[in-house]
Amino acid sequence: MxxxxxxxxxxxxxxxxxxxxxxxxxxxxxxxxxxxxxxxxxxxxxxxxxxxxxxxxxxxxxxxxxxxxxxxxxPQQPVSDVWLCFAPIKQGRIEMIVEKATELGAGRLLPVITRRTQMQKVNTERLAAHAREAAEQCERLDVPEVAPAVTLEKLLQDWPQGRKLFLCAERNDAPSLLAAAKGEGPCALLIGPEGGFAPEELTQIMALSQVVTVSLGPRILRAETAAIAALAILQSVRQN
Amino acid sequence: MxxxxxxxxxxxxxxxxxxxxxxxxxxxxxxxxxxxxxxxxxxxxxxxxxxxxxxxxxxxxxxxxxxxxxxxxxPQQPVSDVWLCFAPIKQGRIEMIVEKATELGAGRLLPVITRRTQMQKVNTERLAAHAREAAEQCERLDVPEVAPAVTLEKLLQDWPQGRKLFLCAERNDAPSLLAAAKGEGPCALLIGPEGGFAPEELTQIMALSQVVTVSLGPRILRAETAAIAALAILQSVRQN
Incomplete structure (x- = not known):
């Protein structure tokens, strides 16, 4: 022993x-x-x-x-209920999102195909293996689920009624995620591809009543930095 | 034109x-x-x-x-006054710290040699080149300074009187960085190596009156994740 x-x-x-x-x-x-x-x-x-x-x-x-x-x-701890929806980015950087999101306690990772997404194919199994390895290393007691990639249309269409979706946009006039994330209940982050969402996509997203547009600050962040920073802020506010 | x-x-x-x-x-x-x-x-x-x-x-x-x-x-914007002190980690991951810290607006990057630091040599010029490249890509109007590596003893000895130093420790009983970082004035983050600071180093650090011990949440984070997450939270609280 x-x-x-x-x-x-x-x-x-x-x-x-x-x-x-x-x-x-x-x-x-x-x-x-x-x-x-x-x-x-x-x-x-x-x-x-x-x-x-x-x-x-x-x-x-x-x-x-x-x-x-x-x-x-x-003993088992309650599984985190924070989801991270992200447009797949190139190899090397997408693994960084999966690894860091696992460390930062995301409960579910959802790759989302958008108009400006460069990577149209997502190897879900490979990403799931990365998530498992990261969970083994960071002492989590669960492995976040990597969902099959879906189009943005499909994601929005099937979005659960009771789950807030924080749209992390490059807009300085939106309230900060720090302020907007206060409170409780199921929620998710939506991070766009390099180059951002297309204008018509933004219109579609913002038409959803569960969506709250938030700002991550005055700087332009790479997609993976935005995902990691947003998750760090959200988890800190929610004390998860 | x-x-x-x-x-x-x-x-x-x-x-x-x-x-x-x-x-x-x-x-x-x-x-x-x-x-x-x-x-x-x-x-x-x-x-x-x-x-x-x-x-x-x-x-x-x-x-x-x-x-x-x-x-x-x-026009030129005021330069960020947030410093990031971090124990150098292995190649590939140290560049990640420099790149992401630049994107997240750190003003100065200070490599600090600690007892458990694996990498005793730091190529400051190479890191400075990474910072410059990241600044060029993320539309910053300045490049963070990469300071020459110093030992932890030296860092603490020369620490400026008026600058708070947030020690990001793996201690769940410390207040969260989110709560502790509220307010104004010059500040810095201190991130330990993989394996953490040695107990006698922690004693030395906490003896400094400018030091505030903070928690980054309940999970074990890799050194580079801790650096990125802490900077994201700090910048968000300070609205920089």
Whole structure:
């Protein structure tokens, strides 16, 4: 029981005292060949539902790694209800959005295709893997969902009645996100592509009653900076 | 006068109506061979003092690019007085701090060597070049200064009397930066290395009367995320 925790992994299996978990493929490879762990060494497991568990390697072989669950290290915490809707940007920077949004506690990441979006194809699985890895590293107890990419029209059409949508626009006359975000209830951020939303898109967005247009300050921010800054401000105001 | 602005460059020369500027080396190469600009085409120049100017290429040759200054596009704005003190982190991520801090309007970037700092050598010139490039892209009218790296001891010893220093610590019981940053006057953020400050360093820091310990929320943030998030929150509170 005095061993250090050597790694932190997200799994899909249920976690409970006396149970065991079998890891295969990437995760088994990572424990055996990257970290070179052996039977008797401990890792932490979480699944987004059952908290974080200390698990000790019982067997590490070609078929995979079997771990025995020992004690719960932390109970599950409520999952964050903040969504981040963002226009996909080029590789390298889109991963930055996913990684930082995970660290800053976004609950759901929604790629949105807009007129000026350069990247029309989004590899949701790759982004989900990034989110999982970021969650493992930042000690979150859940992994944010990466939703399949949708068009802006579709996003607005299906927007839930009770969820505020903060449109982060490059408009100095809008109230600051800091002021507008005060309060409670489900909410989301909407960040445009490099080059911004097209005028007709802005009209469409602002026609939605759940939308609140906000400013992120006097400077021009890159798309990924806007996403990270907005999430940091929102989480700080809401104390999540 | 109807030509579009093709680029935005930071220069050190004075800028005024009727003047001209000679660009050499990297900037001349960039205009001639990367953007393939020719005589008659316009760029924007700024120097952190005289606002932003429209400048038209008069001559582009082997000796460099000569530009004639036409009209002032924007007057100079007051330079931001927020400093960001940060422990250098590995390549790729330290550039992210510099780029995002520039976008978010930091006035001065101070690399600080701490006990747990992995990177003991800081290439100040390379970071300054990153800051300049980020300023050119984000439409700032000045470039934040990248100070030479100093040890934490030296930073604290020379700390200016009238400048608050917000220590961003991984402590949930500290007041939030959002609450603590309200008010006015010169201030700075201090972000630790991966792994945090050593206990004796924390004692040293907190002994300084200008220091206010703050929390960035319940999650563990990577060093660069903490720097970006803290700056976003601070600028939002101070409406800079």
């Amino acid at each position: 005095t061993d250090t925790i050597k790694a932190r992994l997200h799994v899909t299996d249920a976690l409970s005292a006396g149970g065991s978990v079998m890891l295969a493929d990437d995760q088994a490879h990572y424990l055996r060949h990257v970290l070179r762990l052996e039977a008797g060494q401990a890792v932490a497991l979480f699944n987004g539902r059952d908290g974080e568990w200390r698990a000790v390697i019982a067997e590490a072989g070609k078929k995979g790694v079997r771990l025995n669950l020992e004690t719960q290290l932390r | 109807t030509d579009t602005i093709k680029a935005r460059l930071h220069v050190t020369d004075a800028l005024s109506a009727g003047g001209s500027v000679m660009l050499a080396d990297d900037q001349a190469h960039y205009l001639r061979h990367v953007l393939r600009l020719e005589a008659g085409q316009a760029v924007a120049l700024f120097n952190g003092r005289d606002g932003e100017w429209r400048a038209v290429i008069a001559e582009a040759g082997k000796k460099g690019v000569r530009l004639n200054l036409e009209t002032q596009l924007r």
